[in-house]
Amino acid sequence: MPLAVQPDGTVRATDIYVYATGEFLSETLRNGYLHVAAESSKLVLAELPQKQKEHVANLPMFHEMLTHLEEGRHQQLLDAYKKLPA
Numbered sequence: 001m002p003l004a005v006q007p008d009g010t011v012r013a014t015d016i017y018v019y020a021t022g023e024f025l026s027e028t029l030r031n032g033y034l035h036v037a038a039e040s041s042k043l044v045l046a047e048l049p050q051k052q053k054e055h056v057a058n059l060p061m062f063h064e065m066l067t068h069l070e071e072g073r074h075q076q077l078l079d080a081y082k083k084l085p086a
Contacts, residue, residue: 001015034048058084
């Protein structure tokens with residue numbers, strides 16, 4: 001958990017790590033925002049770093065994987081996972 005010292009000397013958590021998603025909450029929220037922003041404006045997508053462009057491009061695959069998981073189709077989930085970039 002990242003911590004920051006405030007001007008008055010108190011220490012506060014600045015983010016939390018969510019083990020279920022394997023990332024910080026701020027990353028999860030940012031990824032959700034990226035999807036919405038990229039859908040509404042191609043200019044936003046054009047300005048993203050390459051790694052984040054790949055993330056947005058692969059969002060349909062993430063949704064497909066979630067559907068496979070929810071429906072118990074584990075082999076299809078693994079097959080879809082293997083198609084993601086490294």
